[in-house]
Amino acid sequence: MWQERSAIEWLRWLAEGRVSAVELVDAAFQAIERTDSRVRAFLHLRPEQARVEARSIDERRRRGEELGLLAGLPIAVKDVLCVRGEPTTCGSRMLAEFRPPYDATVIERLRAAGAVLVGKTNLDEFAMGSSTENSAFFPTRNPWDLSRVPGGSSGGAAACLAAGQVPLSVGTDTGGSIRQPAAFCGVVGLKPTYGRVSRYGLVAYASSLDQVGPMARTAEDVALLLSVLAGHDPRDSTSAPVAAEAYHQGLDAPLGRLRIGVIREHFESGLSPSIAGAVRQALDVLAQMGAELVEVTMPHSPYAIAAYYLVAPCEASSNLARYDGMHYGLRCDESLPAGDGNEGRQDASRLVRVYRASRSQGFGLEVKRRIMLGTFALSAGYQDRYYVKALRVRRLIRADYERAFERVDVLAGPTTPSTAFRFGEKLADPLAMYLEDLFTVGANLAGVPALSLPCGFDENGLPIGLQLQAPWFREKRLLQLAHQFQQRTDWHKRRPAL
């Protein structure tokens, strides 16, 4: 079974000439062929281009040329990152026909590293959601139980790894969109420090929170991919001018007596008992590895969801104002039939009527809901009470992290309050869906790096995620800890029966 090996192991095989890039890409497409009619992780596949790119890597290797860090490895990319001339839909009808005229910086970096892009993965529309049910095209299914969601918004990005279709995957995380699907699908996902990875060419949802990050089945592979993605980019003014590291090197280095803070509030309310048990066991493993466990309190963490679901929709309502049906995206010249809800539309100019019709037909329900919530929270008379209030609480949440990291090196706790839920279970209740992000939004608000890795299974055989968080730009520490945890456990080696 080709998916039994990690990306790092395949790199060794490629270097030794035991396998070719073409064989690997063919194996990826065979696995996709075999499983994706059930999982539906991919929105677009590019078999011809991928084979051409793989063949070129093989030729360059034969000629003895120096190759990049990922040369010949198949990779999947979430369909919210621009790939020049190829579909980039963001899971939205609005961008169903959009073909970007340029590559995102992370795509350029992947190409330069020799990665072979097999396709673009499914997501909640504009990365807004926690189940991938908000994709305008189709939902992705969880490979561990096809009647359940893979999480979201990077649901396709996590599912393609769990299904053994590719060894590496790129997701994005605004409030937990890498970590929650990684937990639900039993894979590893890292949200880097805000500014660690360029957002140039990432279609914006909430610009002060969005971050691109690596996903894989092992922490070592996640580290390898981060080494390629990370780095300063002058084209993203929020990109941090901090040197990137070789994150995949020195993962076995002794961590000494690491102090690990256990967030008290994350065990208090609404946590499923099976998750609490699995996370406690994982903490015991970390203690056996030599870490010292310290209980810490993050007193403002119970307010994180409320702050997040004001800040993110406000930024979204502003960012998504660009979809006007003029320069790119869906354009509808016909309004909806007149009705009580549309009074005033006859008075509006034709230009405004085209805006409204295009946006109303291009956006799905959750996107409309967040645009409406954000527009309200930024509107005259309400801005101070909602948006500015949330920004003040955001500072208190960051101060909780600053205080905690004076005492501890890493924070640990559950990634999610529950394991993968069934389709439709939370669709009717937006607030219940938002509470999925209870433990993950803090890292986005504060900007710290956070990683989810598999640490057990619940009574239904569904994966459970352990979340590790570190101070700003300490990704290496998270990856070392996760890698050394995986040397002592085998949760990440379990595979769903597909």
Place this chain on the structure above:
Amino acid sequence: MPVEINPALVRHIAELARLELDDQLIQRLASDLAEILAYVERLDELDTESVQPMAHALDLTDVFADDVPGPCLERQEALANAPKKDGEFFLVPAVL
């Protein structure tokens, strides 16, 4: 005190957001927004009078780029995704 989210307010917000919503969706969003805003009321439990708003996670300010011309999109590339165009320009409804 939570704000009362009535259909008239939802219509006003939709107008600002350039969205066209039918009556059913107006009702639906009125009740969704009311539920979400009732939840976020918990922020009022915190005294934030002396706390500065924080719009950004990193303390990056005034990021300047050198003022040098670089490559830019060709006209045809820039127009390629336009829903309506005439070969040289984007076509938009008359504004005046």
